[in-house]
Amino acid sequence: MAPEMAQPGFWARVQRASVERLHIRLESLVVLLALSTVMALLSPYFLSLSNFLNILLATSTIGVLAIAATFVIGSGGLDLSLGSVMGLAGVAGAFVAVNLGWPSVLAVLACILAGALAGYINGQLVTRAFVPAFIVTLGMLGLARGLALVISQGRAIYGLPPEIVYIGQGRTFGIPMPVIIFVLTAIVAHAVLAYTRFGRHTLALGDSEGAARAAGIRVEHHRRIIYTLSGALAGLAGLLFTARVNAGDPTAGINYELTAITAAIIGGTNLFGGRASILGTMIGALIMGVLQNGLTLLAVQSYYQQMAIGAVLILAVFIDQYQVRKESRV
Amino acid sequence: MTLLSLRGIRKSFGAVDVLHGVDLSVAAGEVVGLVGDNGAGKSTLMKTITGIYRADSGSIEFDGKDILALDPGQRRQLGIEMIYQDLSLAKQQDVASNIFLGREPTKRLFGLFPGFVDKGEMDRQAAKMIERLGAHLPSINRSVGSFSGGQQQTVAIARALTFNPKLVIMDEPTAALAVREVQSVLDLIRRLKSEGIAVILISHRLNDVLSVTDRIVVLRHGRADADLVTARTNMNEVVSRIVGGGDIAAAAAHEQRG
Numbered sequence: 001m002a003p004e005m006a007q008p009g010f011w012a013r014v015q016r017a018s019v020e021r022l023h024i025r026l027e028s029l030v031v032l033l034a035l036s037t038v039m040a041l042l043s044p045y046f047l048s049l050s051n052f053l054n055i056l057l058a059t060s061t062i063g064v065l066a067i068a069a070t071f072v073i074g075s076g077g078l079d080l081s082l083g084s085v086m087g088l089a090g091v092a093g094a095f096v097a098v099n100l101g102w103p104s105v106l107a108v109l110a111c112i113l114a115g116a117l118a119g120y121i122n123g124q125l126v127t128r129a130f131v132p133a134f135i136v137t138l139g140m141l142g143l144a145r146g147l148a149l150v151i152s153q154g155r156a157i158y159g160l161p162p163e164i165v166y167i168g169q170g171r172t173f174g175i176p177m178p179v180i181i182f183v184l185t186a187i188v189a190h191a192v193l194a195y196t197r198f199g200r201h202t203l204a205l206g207d208s209e210g211a212a213r214a215a216g217i218r219v220e221h222h223r224r225i226i227y228t229l230s231g232a233l234a235g236l237a238g239l240l241f242t243a244r245v246n247a248g249d250p251t252a253g254i255n256y257e258l259t260a261i262t263a264a265i266i267g268g269t270n271l272f273g274g275r276a277s278i279l280g281t282m283i284g285a286l287i288m289g290v291l292q293n294g295l296t297l298l299a300v301q302s303y304y305q306q307m308a309i310g311a312v313l314i315l316a317v318f319i320d321q322y323q324v325r326k327e328s329r330v
Numbered sequence: 331m332t333l334l335s336l337r338g339i340r341k342s343f344g345a346v347d348v349l350h351g352v353d354l355s356v357a358a359g360e361v362v363g364l365v366g367d368n369g370a371g372k373s374t375l376m377k378t379i380t381g382i383y384r385a386d387s388g389s390i391e392f393d394g395k396d397i398l399a400l401d402p403g404q405r406r407q408l409g410i411e412m413i414y415q416d417l418s419l420a421k422q423q424d425v426a427s428n429i430f431l432g433r434e435p436t437k438r439l440f441g442l443f444p445g446f447v448d449k450g451e452m453d454r455q456a457a458k459m460i461e462r463l464g465a466h467l468p469s470i471n472r473s474v475g476s477f478s479g480g481q482q483q484t485v486a487i488a489r490a491l492t493f494n495p496k497l498v499i500m501d502e503p504t505a506a507l508a509v510r511e512v513q514s515v516l517d518l519i520r521r522l523k524s525e526g527i528a529v530i531l532i533s534h535r536l537n538d539v540l541s542v543t544d545r546i547v548v549l550r551h552g553r554a555d556a557d558l559v560t561a562r563t564n565m566n567e568v569v570s571r572i573v574g575g576g577d578i579a580a581a582a583a584h585e586q587r588g
Contacts, residue, residue, distance in 0.1 A: 196445045197434050200423075204431050207420035214418040215432030216403070274422035 076273030089238030094248020119231015168243025206273020366549035421475030480511030
């Protein structure tokens with residue numbers, strides 16, 4: 001044992017430093033390592049490069065959604081429509097590529113734009129119609145899913161062009177394309193949230209809307225950008241998913257908002273806004289990925305995985321609130 | 331030199347007349363206490379100074395300029411700054427983030443990408459601001475919500491100072507503070523005065539008003555009912571002007587107890 005370990009408050013100081021400098025909660029990293037260790041002990045297949053890439057591949061869609069959830073929740077909002085918008089975006093892209101036969105570039109754009117449009121509508125309704133975000137995005141959850149089913153007439157759209165399939169199934173330097181896109185998105189998102197004015201204003205807004213307004217930040221305008229960004233990221237997730245399964249599936253992404261929001265909360269995002277980090281969310285997303293992967297390797301039925309995710313979400317919020325109450329007592 | 335001069339300010343909301351022709355003047359570097367009972371029009375008057383409300387009639391001159399037609403942003407640029415009772419702080423963000431919220435100094439990342447916050451520069455300037463106020467904070471990198479009420483007040487004042495104000499309006503800055511904290515906030519007000527910054531102090535705590543101001547203006551029924559020089563008045567007189575006659579002795583005794 002290092003001698004510093006004996007000093008009082010060592011753990012507390014490391015915790016604080018990790019939050020201040022790296023923008024992550026140390027607990028989540030510990031949980032990730034512990035979970036990985038347990039899985040490695042239980043399953044001989046867990047510790048391998050190919051399984052590691054598998055986890056990242058399976059996490060990429062959820063991870064992109066979790067980035068969206070982090071921005072929205074960090075700003076004091078909520079987006080329950082992530083999974084549905086992802087499904088709608090995938091169908092929109094497949095429709096443009098297959099039914100309309102337009103070039104793949106336009107299909108890719110259609111995915112992102114369909115998502116962004118849904119997010120833009122969310123933002124307009126939240127900031128102009130004064131309907132709570134919970135209701136607006138819950139409504140959009142139904143609207144987007146229904147529209148995806150209408151466009152696809154309830155059936156998956158098959159026969160995507162090879163360029164799009166490459167985005168989901170191709171590899172560059174042996175790394176799956178979705179993983180590359182996911183990691184690049186995460187790096188950019190982390191830089192934006194942690195180090196730019198836009199990111200700081202996002203958190204200030206989630207912290208205290210009054211303070212943000214008093215500081216001259218255009219609060220409503222900022223919220224609209226965040227919801228649009230969230231939708232666009234859901235569109236990107238839809239593209240990754242559609243390309244990977246090689247079909248525009250109108251039922252894609254059902255319940256994904258649950259996993260995405262859970263990943264963000266586990267990563268240290270304050271449920272009520274003001275504190276969030278993409279790095280933390282990535283750890284959260286990996287925890288979800290390892291959990292699902294490990295349970296699959298252990299041949300646990302997927303129904304139980306669903307239950308595990310729900311339980312983890314409640315547990316994560318409980319721990320976070322417990323910490324907040326403990327800190328406020330000091 | 332007169333910094334702020336209000337003459338005959340009237341303001342009504344629908345059928346309710348709140349201000350019936352208020353006259354008020356504040357000199358540069360002067361600390362003026364604004365007192366009055368609830369509903370006397372203190373908040374309304376302050377909001378007509380900062381520009382959130384437009385006065386129905388009357389004139390407002392600041393630094394020799396007629397500012398009646400200017401919006402809050404323009405008045406702030408001229409040097410009018412207001413610190414609200416809730417302080418408008420983002421509690422989970424650190425000191426520098428709060429002081430520079432909305433006006434963060436930026437740099438280019440790798441000399442390429444603009445819009446990145448220069449955190450080092452921000453921290454340096456924030457530390458300088460706090461030092462200039464002669465205040466001490468546990469750590470500049472800690473979230474503001476972990477500070478005491480007085481320390482949060484310090485951050486709010488430091489933020490106001492970054493706008494180089496000539497006049498700072500403070501709404502009940504000592505209302506929710508512990509005794510020792512009240513003294514440090516009063517010291518901050520004296521520090522502002524020593525730097526030539528005028529302060530309008532709105533407060534129900536008459537002891538604080540009497541100890542830190544140069545003049546006390548009593549607002550009553552929407553008029554500046556009394557303009558007292560602090561050095562030549564006392565608690566009894568201030569209270570009697572606030573309640574306007576009646577059971578003055580009892581009211582004064584109550585204030586002294588409180």
